[in-house]
Amino acid sequence: MNISQSQPYLSPEEYLEIEKSSQIKHEYIQGQIYSMAGASDAHVTITANLVTLLRNHIRGTGCRVYVADMKVRIESLNIFYYPDIMVTCDQRDPKFDYFKRYPSLIIEVLSPSTEALDRGDKFSDYQEIETLQEYVVISQNRQRVDCFRRNLAGRWELYSYRKNQELQLNSLNFSCSLTDVYEDVSLPEK
Template structure:
């Protein structure tokens, strides 16, 4: 979510109706609408890699991976977000056309303009979803993935992954090399100073 907030209250129904025909995606948080910024090519490639890997893994399992055009609806907070990748294994989500209420896994690819929000308020909001088991943050600047997993006591535990690691997403029993997430991504090389 990035700036450009409209300060007059908009109902969730009006938001959903307007979003159907809007050329720009907007996130909705308690009556306020926020225009979303475009994504870099690296962001898009990482999102596509994650979604493709999950789609192939989930085939035939009853779980479904969705990409950035499907919203997460946090009903208790009157909020709709567009995660980069979202997975639901809950049959109740099949009743909804363009959002999910019961995801088990949400993945956000970090951008300089959204990283603080993705780590802070957005993660706090997502934690209100009782079905959510894992929240994954993926850097687009280096091979770094952080998986926050809800444990049996309901606390969120960080599982960090870096270059050379095998990622494990317990919510959907998925494993892959972190290099697969970053396939075809070119990182900017650090500038050498004299």
């Protein structure tokens, strides 16, 4: 994520209006906008695999899966992010055309330039979303998925999945093999 040209403070409403016609996606953090970089083949393939699996699983449930171009709004922090994948089952979300506020699941596919942010500040920010039950980060360099799950006490617990294990997403009563997540992805030899 790179900061755009020196910009004065933008209100959320100004940001949303600018973003509707922008050729480049920008995330919004407390009045400043940051341009988004493009994605690798592995990143796009992993995202497409999971969106397909999740969409088939939630069909007819009232839940919706969104990919890359839908923003999540964290109103308490004055932030808009573009998660790689987001699922919302909340009946309040359909009224928002350009962002969602009540996701139960957010997934980020890691890249070298975003991994620290995705695991650090962004995860901390996502924790402010009361409806969020699971936050998942996926490596594109090896079969590794880390799922952070909110427990009944409101604390986040880490569940790590490796080669050929079954990924469990409790928020959607969903499971699939990591082989399915990484289908058609060329991983570096270790």
